[in-house]
Amino acid sequence: MRSIDATARRIRALVMRRGLSANDADEVAQEAFLRLEEARRSEEIAAPEGFVVRVALNLAADIVRRHARWRFEPVPVEEMDLHDPAPTPDDVIGARKRLDRVRAALDALPEEIRTVIVLKRLEGLTIEQIAKRENVGTATVERRLRRGLTLLAEMDTE
Structure with missing residues (x-):
């Protein structure tokens, strides 16, 4: 396997091309290496670099899916439909006056x-x-x- 730093840079570049931020890419690389170490405790990993890359790509896909589901895109206030269905104060006053006239x-x-x-x-x-x-x-x-x-x-x- 290449050096850990070289593999981490490769993973970082791969997952960033899939839309992850630099921070998320670092997290994915670290988590992939942790999973490699956990897997090595229970079995022999024939291609550790391939294992780490595959785990990283899977983690990246999970993050992209999660972000797609919960994406918040800011919209300028001017473009928002902020209509309040409640009557305006003028409407309330007008309705009260009409009601008073009907009662009278x-x-x-x-x-x-x-x-x-x-x-x-x-x-x-x-x-x-x-x-x-x-x-x-x-x-x-x-x-x-x-x-x-x-x-x-x-x-x-x-």
């Missing part, structure tokens, strides 16, 4: 009309369910609903 409009309705609107639009009850709950006919519920929606539309245009 509902509060301005007569009680029996407001009840029908709330049960139908907010609680999702059917006209029949509202009629049964309020002890009135379906025609009365429909009339109150129509009247309530008309009043709300008039208040919205004011």
